[in-house]
Every structure is written in structure tokens, then in C-alpha cells.
Amino acid sequence: MGFEAPQKGNPHKLTVNQHVFPRKSINRFSNGDGLVQLFRIDGVKVISASSTNSLFCAKRVWDQSTEAGIGKHIEDRFQNLVDSILAGYTKVIGIFEKTIVEDFFSLWRTRHKFRAEGLEDFKLGGIEGNSLTKDEQEILERQHVMFCRDGVMPGRFAARIHVFGYMNTFRQDNMHRQWGIVRAGEGEFIVPDCFQDMMIVPVSPKMVIVADQPNSTLTRSEVAVINQTAIDRSTEYYFARSLSACPVYRDSPPRLQRIFAN
Template sequence: MEFEETQKGNPHGLTINQHVFPKKSIDRFSGANGLVQLYRKGGAKVIRVNSSNNLFCAKRAWDQRTEAVIGKSIEDRFQVLAESIHSGSSEVIGHFEKKVVEDFFSLWRTRHKFMSEGLEDLAINGIDGDSLTKNEQEILERKHVIFFRDGVMPGRFAAGAHVFGYMDNFRQNNLNMQWGIVRAGEGEFIVPDCFQDMMIIPVSPKLLIVADQPNSTLTRSEVAVINQVAIARSTNYYFARSLSSCPVYQESPPRLQRFFSK
């Protein structure tokens, strides 16, 4: 779906390029040059990009409130945990951390869905809506107010409700799910644009948070299996600090056979 452009110069500072996977998370995978190596599916070569590249972003697929309040709150809590895991301060995903991890995973997957499928405009009977100028509409969105145009609400304003709905469903469906901190003993991890149905969250080139997997250090072959899953689940691209440092394997070693047969 095409995105709705702002007024020239975007005077109210609405977020147009919205990160699906957070900029801070991408930055943990960057090399000394501040870049990651990215491969676009169907592309001819690997390219080097920074975390601000538009490839990582949806175009105004959700409204400003979902971006600046709902999404930011979920992201901020997760980034504190991710930094703690990365520094070695946190070694267990306990009850509190479980909620942080699952809310973030749900947000990531939901954003990817918004980017891929968009949100249809919503017509509501009995609501005519006000005659608003483009400037007035943008002021309202900046103030996190929903508006209607001729009885139709722009689809992006439904994003917040979807985020909370998917998040609640995810929690309820995974009440007994346990998460583990997984390290790469050899090699590095690949990050897809989304893991889809596989409950894996990349933290750094050597660290993942993985559902139904105890805290563990993986062999090179096991890292290769996860990287194969990342490539298979990716929609448009995948990236890493150094793709040449990321092994890829076609068959699951016994220890990961059950998990990756879903």
C-alpha cells in the first residue's frame, strides 16, 4: 500500500520512516565502520548499509502514537534488557524479563505485518468526520488524536489496537513458554527482516534470545542451523555484521531437531 505523504518539509515532525526492527538493535550488529552487511532477496550482491537505511523501515504504516508512545515504550524496556544481556549483567530470562521479551517479539512481528500488508482505511457508519485541512490533520496526529475524513479513519490509526491485540494473544498462547539466552560458540548469527513463526530475537552477532531453548552455547553446526532458518524465514532481506562469518547448514543437528521442525 502507498503511504500518505506529509506536507512539504514535514513541519510537524511526523515519523515517516518507521523502523520495523529497532535502530539500536541493528547497531549492535554493525562493524567498526558502523555498517552491517545486507543481502536483499533477489539481489545480485551484498551491500553495506547503516541502521538508518530505508530498507529497514516501513513508510508511515502506523500512526504517530503507535510509533512514539506504544512502540517506543515496548522498545525501551527491551533495549534495557538487551544491553544488560549483552554486558553480561543479566543471565536469566525470568518472569519479569519474559513479558519484556514477548512484548518485543510481538511488536517486531506485528510491525513486519503492517509493512508487508498495510492497514485498510476503516469506514464507520454514523460518523461524518470534520472537514480538516492537511495541516490540521497533521497537528491532530502529532497530538495522538484520531480523526475521520468523510466518515473514514485512515488505516494507520488502527495500528495501536492491533499491537495490543496481537500482544495479548501472544502472551495468552504462550503462558508456559520459557526463553533462553543462546550464545554462538563459533561463527555469528544472521538477522532476518522477521523470524515469522520462529520465536527468536537477535541481540548481537553472538547472542540470541530463543523460546523453548535453555541457556546454552551452540556449536558451529547449530549456529548454522539457526542461520539457515533466518534466511528461510526472511521476506525481503537478511543482514549480519559479517555474512562471511555466518555459517549456514541445511540439516538440523540432533539437539535442535525438535525445535526447528515446527
């Protein structure tokens, strides 16, 4: 386990800095300068950051197939849905949209787990693997092919198996759950590095998609409850377009008590 640097110059253009939360989603929260305000929990300070900042990334924790294959497919479907919602074409999260939202939420949460815990290399019994040069290994990975080295497979290749597994389990566990498009009447939303067990998907400073909540417009106090939830679930950082525009409040208003009760 651990970061494996590509060859000098990265000739096969393998993705090294892998976004946990997509760049396009982060950019929707950026200000006119293309930056978000990010609070680093370890340093207890606010910094301005672009979506390319390494804080938003894992460092080659999952393989190229997971990044550019299944991951990109899930992201693209979600971003198309968000564009449609923001343009006013999609007004409800129906059966089709529900799958897109849940797959994206599962991917986000899974990537966050990979970044925090890594993926251990694993030995395949009875398989020694071929003797491959570094260049040959990178060519294979670029073509979404797995390989072994002395019978040991790099842990990042297990990522795609976990992504599918977690995603299918999440779908099954939430088969009857409904999602709503939720807007901030006052204030703006905070984005955590992950919402963990709370099924909330950030869309823009004024919009989130929330499980077990109908389409609605929230008061300032209700926005503050979601923001407090974001802060409480954050492990390394949280961000917003402008943190000063984001109210924070610990006591749940009645309409949100069922969803956010501990």
C-alpha cells in the same frame, strides 16, 4: 491505503520512515564503519547498509501514537533488558524478562506484517468527521489523536489496536513458554527481516534469545541451523555484521531438532 506524505518540510516532525526492527538493534550488528552486510533477496546481491537505510523501514504505515507511544515503550524496555544482558547483570529470562521479550517479538512480527500488507482505510458508520486542514490533521496525529475525513479513518490509526491485540494474544498463547539466552561459541548470527513463526530474537552477532531453549552456548553447526532458519524465514532481506562469518547448515544437530523440526 498507501503512503500519505506529510506537509512540505514535515513541520510537526511526524515519523515517516518507521523501523520494523529497531535502529539500536541493527546497530549492534554493525561493523567498525557503522554498516551491516545485507543480502537483498530480490536483487540476489549483498550490499553494505547503515541502520538508516529505507530497506529497514515502513513508510508511515502506522500512526504517530503507535510509533512514539506503545512502540517506543516496548522498544525501550527491550533495549534496557538487552543492555543489562550484554553487561552481565541479567543472566536468565525470568517472569519479568519474559514479558519484555515476548512483547518485543510480537511488535517486530506485527510491524513486519503491516509493512508487507499495509492497513486499509476504514469507514465508520454514522460518523462523518470534522472538516480539518492538513495542518490540523497533523497536529492531532502528533498529539496522538485519531481523526476521520468524510467518515473515513486512515488505516494507520488501526495499528495501535492491532498491536495491542496481537500482543495480548501472543502473551496468552505462550503463557507457559520459557526463553533462553543463547550464545554462539563459533561463528555469528544472521538477522532476517522477520523470523515469522520461529521465536528467536536477535541480540548481537554472538547472542540471540530463543524460546524452548535453555541458556546455552552453541557449536558452529548449531549456529548454522539458526542461520539457515533465518534465511528460510526472510522475505526481502537478511543481514549480519559479516555474512562470511555466519555458517549456514540445513541438517539440525540433535540438540536443536525439536525446536527447528519442520
